[in-house]
Amino acid sequence: MASNGVPETRGFATKAIHAGQNPLQWNHGSLVTPLVMSTTFQQDGPGQHRGYDYGRSGNPTRNVLETCLAALEEGKHGITYSSGLGAVTGITSLLQKGDHLVAGDNLYHGTSNYIEKCLSNHGITYSLVDVTKVENVISAIQPNTKKPLELGADISMHSLTKYMNGHSDIVMGAAITRRDDLAEKLRFFQNAVGIVPSPFDCSMVIRSLKTLELRMQQHMKNALAIAKFLESHPCVERVFHPYLPSHPQHELALKQTTGHSGMISFYLKGDTEKFLKALKVFTLADSLGGYESVIKLPYSMPPASLPEDVLIALGITDKLIRLSVGIETEQDVVDDIKQALAACE
Ligand SMILES: Cc1ncc(COP(=O)(O)O)c(C=O)c1O
Structure with a gap:
């Protein structure tokens, strides 16, 4: 068993059920990820906390979901947002003056399919079910792989509202990356702008990913x-x-x-x-x-x-x-x- 609770296997369903969810990380050994609603966490001394200080900056339930999502995408960091469009907002915060934004012509709210620099799209648009050639828009190509990060994308973006949650009861988004530098910036923006999902919603998505x-x-x-x-x-x-x-x-x-x-x-x-x-x-x-x-x-x-x-x-x-x-x-x-x-x- 790996330290993050993922058995040493690459199976998608196994990761969806176990990644980030080792029961031994909780002192009671709960198999179901606890729903931690607390917005604040006791500190041992001023500025000395045990991984969590304030709910917008981090939450144990959200952390499990973010770890699981990173594993599913073969990424290293998962960052969740209060909606898919919140993920778009977070990712576009990485763009700087002079950067180019390449966009598809069939966008959701004019946003969701742009691709350039560090961005990937979900590969399929949903009015005419067009398939976008990810290889055409991302220079680093590794054949025979199917996931955006393996195709060379720096960030994979999701509206978890759709299939990932799949029960039509949660609005949420996510960005997943392997790059520490991008993760650090995304994490800063997620916290500073406050576009975070609730712990309850995170626990619902953790449950939904299992199926x-x-x-x-x-x-x-x-x-x-x-x-x-x-x-x-x-x-x-x-x-x-x-x-x-x-x-x-x-x-x-x-x-x-x-x-x-x-x-x-x-x-x-x-x-x-x-x-x-x-x-x-x-x-x-x-x-x-x-x-x-x-x-x-x-x-x-x-x-x-x-x-x-x-x-x-x-x-x-x-x-x-x-x-x-x-x-x-x-x-x-x-x-x-x-x-x-x-x-x-
Ligand atoms: C194709 C598509 N992309 C993105 C979104 C936005 O996702 P969210 O509502 O999670 O912000 C929607 C919402 O319906 C959508 O249909």
């Missing part, structure tokens, strides 16, 4: 089944799913990733309103990555109000439908889409 691999397996299975079904349906114009051979970046997705998410988008030929009204398992809602299946119309529910001509230029029309396929029974989610398509013809 991340299992959940992703079902997300993938359900989403691919729906994507294949949609592609064969006469009421569907075009389907975007990176593991369909018809996807423009299918080969890249196979090379760069070890799997995919539950995200699909498609252009509907039929009546959008009738289609939405007929759905029984899918719920019309924003966000993605939760255990429940949700559907969204990016054209009418954009994250920020973009002018119509920009939306159309991006391919975001009133016929574009985005699905975040959940982990319900496969046949039920496929049948739901099937009957809703029949209702909109």
Whole structure:
């Protein structure tokens, strides 16, 4: 057993369950990470604390989550934030006058996919499920690896709100890096600006990570089944799913990733309103990555109000439908889409 509680293995699920969670670090040996709510910690003398002095600067529960996230990304330091956009705020604080920011054209709030200097993107955008070639934007390339830090990125950024928490009940973000210098700056900014998550939310995400691999397996299975079904349906114009051979970046997705998410988008030929009204398992809602299946119309529910001509230029029309396929029974989610398509013809 390694000192941080990770058995000597490289398995993703093992790390998600054990990294940073050695029960012996607590004097009672608790297997479940304790939820430490205290905002302040007793000092042995002025300025002499035992690793924690004030809740914004550090918290034992948050520390476990940050250690676990670093292990999952093959990183060294994890820094968590009160939202994914908080992580963006922290990372952009590293930029200095004269630096260049390279951005994708299909951004969440105009922020989440920029890449330059020390930044990476999550590799897939979620209106048209585009796959970004991480190798094109990061110079150091190591083939046959799938994680951003192994592809040469300095920082991997997450909205933990999505799949990592996966239960649609927490908003949180994270930055993970191997670089001590970047971690020090990020940690300073996290504390100075105060964009920290609550200990309760951290304990919820620690719990959720334990089932991340299992959940992703079902997300993938359900989403691919729906994507294949949609592609064969006469009421569907075009389907975007990176593991369909018809996807423009299918080969890249196979090379760069070890799997995919539950995200699909498609252009509907039929009546959008009738289609939405007929759905029984899918719920019309924003966000993605939760255990429940949700559907969204990016054209009418954009994250920020973009002018119509920009939306159309991006391919975001009133016929574009985005699905975040959940982990319900496969046949039920496929049948739901099937009957809703029949209702909109
Ligand atoms: C694709 C995408 N990126 C980023 C975010 C922002 O994440 P957070 O709400 O954790 O700040 C969202 C939120 O819905 C999103 O859909």
